[in-house]
Amino acid sequence: MAASASDNEARPGKSGGNMPNMAVFDEARAQEIIAEHIGLEGPLLPILHAFNEEFGYVDDAAVPLIAQALNITRAEVHGVLTFYHDFRRVPAGRHMLKICRAEACQSRGSEDVARRCLSELGVDWHQTTRDGELTVEPVYCLGLCASGPAALLDDEPLGQLDPKKLAGAVEEVCGS
């Protein structure tokens, strides 16, 4: 698998695997999501999270819709969207691997585990494998600080990792 920057990996519409949350951006559905959350106090983050979950990212086309509904400027929505690490502006791979890079995991050899994993996948941090299977993100602490090196593969926590164990877990989810 060769590296490809995630920015070039915009492949809306591709769905499958265990990630049901990949869908084509759909304005009607977008309006529904906004309507579901608009009654909350401070609804912007919950709305952006809901977009992230539904579509796998927050499409640029959603920004004016949200701005209109919340009576704020598009710049304000853009500002929030780009401030937080979690909100994606392009779709991710079908699976998401978050490897902890914080100090407690580092003390147990996480940097070596991460380097080996990235090298085997042929990607760098924030990138998606060319087949669109897996996006790898750094994460700064999963609260598994006495059980590291740790990672989160989709929703599955992984602890006491070594390069082989992580490769096995990735293969199990993504296929070889």
Add this chain to the structure above:
Amino acid sequence: MTRIFIPKDVAALAIGADKVAKKIAEIAAARRLDVTVVRTGSRGMFFLEPLVEVETAAGRIGYGPVAPADVPALFDADFLNGGAHSLRIGRPEDHPYLARQTRLTFARCGITDPLSLVDYAELGGWRGLKRAIEMGPPAIVNEVTQSGLRGRGGAGFPTGIKWKTVADTQADRKYVVCNADEGDSGTFADRMVMEGDPFMLIEGMTIAAIAVGATKGFVYCRSEYPHAIRTFNEALRLARCGGWLGPDVAGSKHSFDIELRVGAGAYVCGEETALLDSLEGKRGIVRAKPPLPAHKGLFQRPTVVNNVLSFAAVPFILAEGGKAYADFGMGRSRGTMPIQIAGNVRYGGLFETAFGLTLGEIVNDIGGGTLSGRPVRAVQCGGPLGAYFPPSLFDTPFDYEAFTARDGLIGHGGVVVFDDTVDMAQMARFAMEFCAIESCGKCTPCRIGAVRGKEVIERIMLGTNVDANITLLEDLCQTMKFGSLCALGGFVPYPVMSALRHYPEDFRPRAAAVAAE
């Protein structure tokens, strides 16, 4: 019927607790044994996870760490009746790791089903809230003040004073906000509360709401904790159904409800004013103080913002009295602190104890030294913005003031152990890099200082003008420490300067260091 207890804490799941539970259920079914598996929080002894406990005539007997492959042998050894096996640890509460602790906040964690209202009430739950409702707001605030409880998130501000400020401020609406944005590496106590004893947090927040006259609460939990989010949301639903939240809390005239909000991966949102902005739907940018959140907090209303552990300490304080809590501890650090022993350590886990143990006792006696078996070289206390302590400072007592006197902080109680393979220049560089990634960008010392700091350390690591660059780095740290708006830029000099001070050899040119050996 035999009850078997297996944690579903994410730290147990990460090393196979679900597979163990499945295997136990399969074999029990095949052998036609009448067992029920109860999923609990974690006891916090992560070196024994997955820890399987069996209810026997002699009490609960633990076995751990159990791998799925061990399960048939456990059945063969009659573990359902506490049979002998090499993984048998006896009664968990007699295990030295637990026996040495004083568990006030974590009294139930790992013992009960976290989502059982029956278990919670049976093991002392809601007693604090019931007493709070009887005694009324001013007396609640007095009780918390008398307990000496200080903010467990890191700043150590007296909780009673904060509550009194909010109680005394008039407003049409007040809020209680729980900071569950536990971003510090080496900490997991908030997560364990939310996964292992969520009703305790709900009870603590509700007591706070009654004390200050708030009607709405928010828990701001980081998105990196999906399991805690699921468990806590379910706990909220159950608490509402049970009448513990809603228009008449526990049958009283008080109205209070809690909503869980999920962060979005920004470390700086652990800073309380950035957290409030984030809750409001803005970028998580630090606010200048004053006004204090107690006067103008969420949506400009008076707001109590406390850490999970601060709220979690409150039910005990109300149930047993402020004095009972204050009887633990030393100096101005009263009560207990859930210390989180993490990193390259043999016996990692949660260790709740009264303030006052020395760092050496925590790392060597309790933690058992490094997991790798190599000598301990550095211990970082208080998260990524905390100082590195060398073994020569292991006599420092775990206490807010004692750590401050040694240019460190206990923060949220995380203790991360490193062995002698650690490169402290690399750790200093990482501290700056992390600050650069996570800076909210509002103030210049943090936004630009962190980037420049990383560059300067990289030049030092390459051996370029080392003395001049070390002077520059020290100067930059002074600027960041005193010129930053919040603790992110203001505290990142702690790890950097402590690394420089205690491990100067790591900042000398590598070629020279190799030649000198």
